[in-house]
Amino acid sequence: MINAKQFTEQIAQQCEPLYQLTENNVKMYWANKPSKQDTIDYFGRRMINERINCIELSRRVSEMGNDVEPEEMFLISKQAHDEAKHFWFVKDILTDLMGHEPDVDAVHEAIKQKQLRGEAIALPAELLAKFECTEDPIALAVYQYIAEGMAHRNWVAQAECAPTAMIAEKYAEIAKDEKFHSQIGRMQIEKLVVDQATLTHATELAQEVIELIWSFGRSDKERCIKAHIPLSALN
Numbered sequence: 001m002i003n004a005k006q007f008t009e010q011i012a013q014q015c016e017p018l019y020q021l022t023e024n025n026v027k028m029y030w031a032n033k034p035s036k037q038d039t040i041d042y043f044g045r046r047m048i049n050e051r052i053n054c055i056e057l058s059r060r061v062s063e064m065g066n067d068v069e070p071e072e073m074f075l076i077s078k079q080a081h082d083e084a085k086h087f088w089f090v091k092d093i094l095t096d097l098m099g100h101e102p103d104v105d106a107v108h109e110a111i112k113q114k115q116l117r118g119e120a121i122a123l124p125a126e127l128l129a130k131f132e133c134t135e136d137p138i139a140l141a142v143y144q145y146i147a148e149g150m151a152h153r154n155w156v157a158q159a160e161c162a163p164t165a166m167i168a169e170k171y172a173e174i175a176k177d178e179k180f181h182s183q184i185g186r187m188q189i190e191k192l193v194v195d196q197a198t199l200t201h202a203t204e205l206a207q208e209v210i211e212l213i214w215s216f217g218r219s220d221k222e223r224c225i226k227a228h229i230p231l232s233a234l235n
């Protein structure tokens with residue numbers, strides 16, 4: 001049996017082509033010179049996504065039982081704190097692009113309406129139901145390791161290709177945080193994968209996450225897992 005550390009290394013290798021694909025999508029987005037309005041819409045989705053990330057993680061913290069390990073509570077709270085910072089950063093980027101502060105509520109409402117009309121990126125609800133709203137700690141850890149690892153790579157590419165220094169600087173910091181979030185997933189996997197049964201379970205979950213992300217990548221070049229708006233955004 002391979003150990004948990006070998007397992008996470010194997011997953012990282014397996015994810016490499018996938019990460020390269022989404023990295024290229026970010027590069028292509030800027031290479032195609034999007035219009036100002038398109039860029040505003042793009043960062044509008046990003047802003048709402050970061051805010052929801054913060055809310056979802058805070059919810060997870062608020063639901064932790066008395067038996068939670070303090071380290072786990074600390075790490076997830078830190079991640080929630082980071083997501084609040086990302087929300088702030090992206091809102092600043094939008095303010096800079098628009099010349100005034102965006103109306104967060106209106107931006108969110110417009111996304112919801114577009115989604116209801118089927119014009120905005122569809123919700124990968126299957127993925128959310130399976131991995132983000134799960135009570136299975138191994139599923140959460142595997143999802144976090146893979147998806148946040150991809151976010152890190154995406155935002156490194158964003159920092160390299162973005163058209164303004166402000167976007168580049170903010171995304172360089174966001175990318176650093178995403179790497180840390182992915183490491184939280186890795187640490188959790190290494191704690192939870194302790195025998196053949198947990199290894200088999202984690203392996204199956206990882207294949208499922210990877211396959212789903214590939215299927216999104218194939219169906220829409222600009223789509224990536226982190227572009228999704230969680231289900232809760234529609235409520």
Ligand SMILES: [Fe+2]
Pocket residue numbers: 050053082083086174
């Ligand atoms: Fe984030």
Ligand SMILES: [Fe+2]
Pocket residue numbers: 148151177178181
């Ligand atoms: Fe994150």
